[in-house]
Amino acid sequence: MDWNASNAFKTYKEMEPKSVMDMSLIQQVDPADIALGSSERGNNSIVHTKRKKTMTSVFLKYFETALDGKSRKCKFCGQSYSIATATGNLGRHLSNRHPGYDKPAIVVDSVYAASAPPHQQPQPITVIKKAQPETKAQIDIDHLNWLLIKWVVVASLPPSTMDEKWLTNSFKFLNPSVELWNAEKHKAVLQDVFRSMQEDVRASLDQVSSKFSVSLDFWNSYEQIFYMSVTCHWIDEHWCFHKVLLDICRVPYPFGGSEMYQCLTKVLKMYGLEDRVLSCTHDNSETAVHACHVLKDDLDDLKAGPFCYIPCAAHSLNMIIDDGLRTTKPMISRVRELVLEMNSSVEMLDDFVQLNSAYQEGSSWKFPLETSTRWSGNYQMLDLVRKAGKSVDGVMRKYEEVLGNRMTLGSTEKNAITVVHGFLEPFHKTTNDICTNKFLTVGLVLFFMDHISETISMCRESRHSPEWFKTVAEDMAKKARSYSTQVCNLFTYMTAILDPRIKTELIPESLSSGGYLEEARAHFVRNYSTTHFGPSMAGGYGVQSQEIEDRGHANVSFAEEIVRKRRRASMSNATDELTQYLTEAPAPIPTDVLEWWKVNSTRYPRLSVMARDFLAVQPTSVAPEEVFCGKGEEVDKQRFCMPHDSTQTVLCVRSWIQKGIKFKYRSTEIDYERLMEMAVAAAAASNNVSSSDKKEN
Secondary structure (H helix, E strand, C coil), rough: CCCHHHHHHHHHHHCCHHHHHHHHCCCCCHHHHHHHCCCCCCCCCCCCCCCCHHHHHHCCCCCCECCCCCEECCCCCCEEEEEECCCHHHHHHHHHCCCCCCCCCHHHHHHHHCCHHHHHHHCCCCCCCCCCCCCCCCCCCCCHHHHHHHHHHCCCHHHHHHCCHHHHHHHCCCCCCCCCCHHHHHHHHHHCCCCCCHHHHHHHHHHHCCCEEEEEEEEEECCCEEEEEEEEEEEEECCCCCEEEEEEEECCCCHHHHHHHHHHHHHHCCCCCCCCEEEEEEEECCCHHHHHHHHHHHHHHHCCCEEEEEEEEHHHHHHHHHHHHHHHHHHHHHHHHHHHHHHHHHHHHHHHHHHHHHCCCCCCCCCCCCCCCCCHHHHHHHHHHHHHHHHHHHHHHCCCHHHCCCCCCCCCHHHHHHHHHHHHHHHHHHHHHHHHCCCCCCCHHHHHHHHHHHHHHHHCCCCCCCHHHHHHHHHHHHHHHHHHHHHHCHHHHHHCCCCCCCCCCCCCCCHHCCHHHHHHHHCCCCCCHHHHHHHHHHCCCHHHHHHHHHHHCCCCCCCHHHEEEEEHHHHHHHHHHHHHHHCCCCCCCCCCHHHHHHHCCCCCCHHHHHHHHHHCCCCCCCCCHHHHCHHHHEEEHHHHHHCCCCCHHHHHHHHHHHHHHCEECEEEEECCCHHHHHHHHHHHHHHHHHHHHHHHH
């Protein structure tokens, strides 16, 4: 439906007069107040221009007089006024309800002219409207469309949403003069916003003095397009952790390691990080490993510094858990179907709660029960059968006609679920700690994964474990060993020992047996021992290089010799920072790692610089809750449904907004707080004018 003046009149004309009179009048804001690019008033109140007496006939032109001569009726909407109503009130009605009524080509004239007698046909009148005062424009865009841009981004909606007919009609119902941008305009504006905010991200990264770590995530869209997101992480001088999405790349066919490598290097060069990246965390896929391996070779050739790539612990642990659930997945699916029925039926949930209380099977269930296919949802199904089995059986018996017997579990199946539930309980506690940890470090994750490996070994060696489950545990052990093999290296060793809760005491045996301590000490001396000596000694100027310089300049002054001895002594003290740090007992596990280093950085001025670099290395390529919890399903749905022409702009801009980066269009910041203040003020003014009209009637 086209919401022009003619259709508006026809719609209201068909209504009953009483119902039309009861409708509240919607105050309209002058276009100069709506458009940021036109003019912005000093305040948000509605300014009514004084009209000259010669304009009286203009208002009467749009009203018809009743036969009894006691009232006038608006030709647009049928609103009736007393014949004694002041013409100023009639003018306000036209301005509020029918903006643009005074334009020369108004449609209502032709509608009424055909039926009106010749002596009552309206004559064309030219109306001179008082010009609005000019003010400095901010952006040549109106407020409503900017609010819709924010909505599209935050809700992760494609710009094509703006072409929905009934979205436009809904706004035109409130204000027929509203003009919404179409999808193409939204995409063009979002591209400009993306470029403007990307420049701000690049500028902010230029100010960072520490090394960066990056993480990679991959997914497919409904269009079978393969995407890779690149996120960087760092710790600033105040020991605050930061992460920001750099880009979302469309990986070209055939989606191999070389294509991923090309996309990754392009992003790093775009942000100037190719010589400042310390590590890359990937999703364990062969193609990602290949891309990271080629990148490492490039960085080694450039002598940009040490670089390492590590697998995602969350994905590895999730694959291990999937093996543990292998035999019980059909049973879990049946229980999930029951839970879905319970969540949709208030009566079934009430019965479950009553039975649960009667059987004293616990009352800590959170409703509605989680039904996601992630690990958290699967464990919920195991938990129900294990801890509330009688209540579940009671519900199935009572609603047998509705549910049928397809969800019932036999005694053998229940025993299998009991075995798996008991075995996987430590896994659930581990994933819960990983997901809720404030600052997850490589050292803490290695500690958890070592505990998981021990749990699997105990199951394989236990005489009480069924043979079928020992086979499952063997498959789980293979994946655990694969992860351990990939992370056991000097790089992860240095990262782990710099966690004050782990150090060398809680580090896994597979990692501590590698003899990496001396190599870690050499790396510290070579790259961090002279950090605070000034520009002339920065950049890896260590003890060995100092001795070489001394041999090359035998004829040095006595004062210079003293200076060099003191420098060597300082570097020796720098080496002792690592020794002193490792000889102290580890901090308690609940310790805030960043706060600990913030407090102790004065004790370890050089080692703390190394800790800032290495503690930013990510043990997981994505947030753990996206792998283990139902939140990941929501993220997957949003990504899967996003069309290729808006995936990069919408998802990047949304991430940057969440990070706190200002929403900008070209070089101008969009002040959404100001826009909302103006919207509230306009609504208040509209309510006041509507109340005034009702009183006058």
